Amino acid sequence: MIVKGHEVPITLLQLAALLNRLEPSHPQYQLISDELSIYQSGYRGESSLDYYLNSVDAKEQFILHSLRIAEHSTFQVDSLVLSPNFFLIIEVKNFTGLVTFDHGFGQMKRSINGEERVFKDPIAQVDSQVFHFQKWLMDHGYSGIPIETLVVFVSNYVNLTRTDGIEVDERIIHAGKFIERFQSLKQKYPHPLLSHQQLANLAYQIKNKNKPLHMDILKKYNLSARDIQPGVICQECRHLPMIRVHGRWQCPHCQNISRDAHINALKDFQLLFKKTIANREARWMLQVGDVQVISKLLKKEGFKFSGYKKDRTYYLNFNFQKDFDYLLKKENNSR
Numbered sequence: 263m264i265v266k267g268h269e270v271p272i273t274l275l276q277l278a279a280l281l282n283r284l285e286p287s288h289p290q291y292q293l294i295s296d297e298l299s300i301y302q303s304g305y306r307g308e309s310s311l312d313y314y315l316n317s318v319d320a321k322e323q324f325i326l327h328s329l330r331i332a333e334h335s336t337f338q339v340d341s342l343v344l345s346p347n348f349f350l351i352i353e354v355k356n357f358t359g360l361v362t363f364d365h366g367f368g369q370m371k372r373s374i375n376g377e378e379r380v381f382k383d384p385i386a387q388v389d390s391q392v393f394h395f396q397k398w399l400m401d402h403g404y405s406g407i408p409i410e411t412l413v414v415f416v417s418n419y420v421n422l423t424r425t426d427g428i429e430v431d432e433r434i435i436h437a438g439k440f441i442e443r444f445q446s447l448k449q450k451y452p453h454p455l456l457s458h459q460q461l462a463n464l465a466y467q468i469k470n471k472n473k474p475l476h477m478d479i480l481k482k483y484n485l486s487a488r489d490i491q492p493g494v495i496c497q498e499c500r501h502l503p504m505i506r507v508h509g510r511w512q513c514p515h516c517q518n519i520s521r522d523a524h525i526n527a528l529k530d531f532q533l534l535f536k537k538t539i540a541n542r543e544a545r546w547m548l549q550v551g552d553v554q555v556i557s558k559l560l561k562k563e564g565f566k567f568s569g570y571k572k573d574r575t576y577y578l579n580f581n582f583q584k585d586f587d588y589l590l591k592k593e594n595n596s597r
Contacts, residue, residue, distance in 0.1 A: 263321060265465045268309055269328035269474060270590065272533075272582050274301040276479040278589040279530040283491045283502075290483050307356025308340050310416045314440040315341065322346055322458060324465035332473045334401070337394035344465055346454035348408040348447060351395065353388050358419040363430050384413040385431045404464065407455055410447055414440055474582070479534060490534065493549040494527045496520075497588065503549045524548050524559060526588055532578040533586075539576050 277298040284291050308327065315325060322345065329339040341352040355361075359374030368383045388411035396409060415422060416437045424430045435443055456464070480486060493503025494511055501515035504523055511523040531539055531547045539547070544556045560567075565576040580586070 263319065263324050264327075265324045266326040266328070266469045266472065268305075268312075269583055270586070271301055271305060271328075272474055272476045273479070274298070274305060275582060275586050275589050276477070276533045277301060279533045280479055280483075280485075280490075282495060282500075282589075283530065283534070284489065285491065288489065290485065290489075294483060303356045304354070307416045308354045310356070311341065311352070311354050311414060311437060311440070314414075314437055315343075317441050318444045322461070324461055326465065326468060328474075329468065329472055330475055331394075331398060331468070331471050333398065333471065335394050335397070337391050337398075338475075339391055339395070342468070344461055345448075346456050346458070346461055347451035348410055349395075350444070350447065351388055351391050351409060351411045353384050353391070353411070353413045355384060355413060355415045356417055357415060358417050360421045360423060361415070362423050362425060363434065364425040364428060365431060366425075366428055385433065388413060388433070402464075402467065408451055412440070412443060487535070492527075492547050494523045497523060497526070506548075506550050506555065525563070528563075528578060529580050529586060529588075532580055537578045539578055541572070541574065544576075 277294055281291070281294050281298055284294065319325065324344040326342045326344075327340070329342055331337055331339075339351055340354045343350040343352065357372055359372055362371045362373070363369075363383065363385075364371070365383055365385060368386050370381045370383050372379050372381065392409050392411060399405065399407065411433055413431075413434045414437050415435070420436075422430065422434065422436070480489075491502055495502045496504050496513035496516060496518050497520070498518040499513060499516040501513050504511040504513050504518075504520070506512075509521070511520045512518070527547055528539070528544070531543070535543075539560075541553055541556050541560070544560060545551060545553070548556065548559075550556055560576050565578060567574050567576045569575050
């Protein structure tokens with residue numbers, strides 16, 4: 263039973279919006295582009311494991327995806343399977359190329375197209391997740407339940423290997439081995455430790471504690487508003503900015519006409535800056551100088567507000583999981 267589905271990482275959306283509004287010549291552009299690619303790959307990878315998870319799903323199991331628990335300490339889990347007999351933490355990797363593990367040094371190296379990049383050993387990741395999850399369970403009155411871990415590589419185009427003389431941890435597997443490994447865990451733990459109701463209560467308790475990460479993305483990359491290109495982006499050709507003409511947005515490059523192209527610019531503002539916006543800030547973001555035009559646009563969208571006249575502030579309430587599909591389209595991630 264799926265208790266919590268996959269979530270688009272807010273950081274992925276922020277990086278996509280940020281990349282759209284940086285000059286390609288900006289010193290941070292390539293770094294942000296690389297980071298975005300990693301988040302996109304990870305998000306696709308987590309979803310691609312669903313085929314195998316669905317094969318082992320059963321009424322007595324509860325599955326939660328995209329978890330971030332932030333209480334006394336913070337930890338993240340790609341997928342968590344709660345069964346009456348044991349719990350399983352799954353770390354998903356969507357890598358291609360040659361991946362080499364060195365557990366002794368706690369690192370993993372990926373080689374692709376002649377380029378190498380070093381990452382943290384995923385075994386160290388899942389061990390840390392177990393430590394924090396065990397502590398969280400004990401703090402909430404649960405103990406004595408085995409917690410198993412698997413690191414699952416989902417791409418068919420990855421070659422997993424090892425540093426000379428060092429065995430690869432058996433918890434690292436290809437996705438095709440997941441069902442077999444899961445069945446072996448069920449055989450390893452044949453006796454239930456929690457009732458169905460206890461398990462259900464725990465699953466929803468964990469779900470309610472989920473706190474998605476929403477960072478100050480500009481601060482992370484040492485950027486400010488001066489680095490951001492304001493304006494309404496054409497959704498047809500990606501030109502920036504569109505021009506406001508007779509109550510519509512017109513692209514000077516491809517001549518595309520839109521009545522609501524400004525909405526995505528306001529969504530970008532929420533991602534990159536904050537969830538409130540004043541008329542002055544909206545004039546800058548949309549590159550429209552007329553106070554009354556901006557006031558009408560903001561009122562038309564039905565945003566809640568506080569304050570009076572020039573001190574009025576509007577509350578942007580776009581849903582990160584429903585309203586940002588335009589940033590998930592591959593062709594729209596850069597201009």
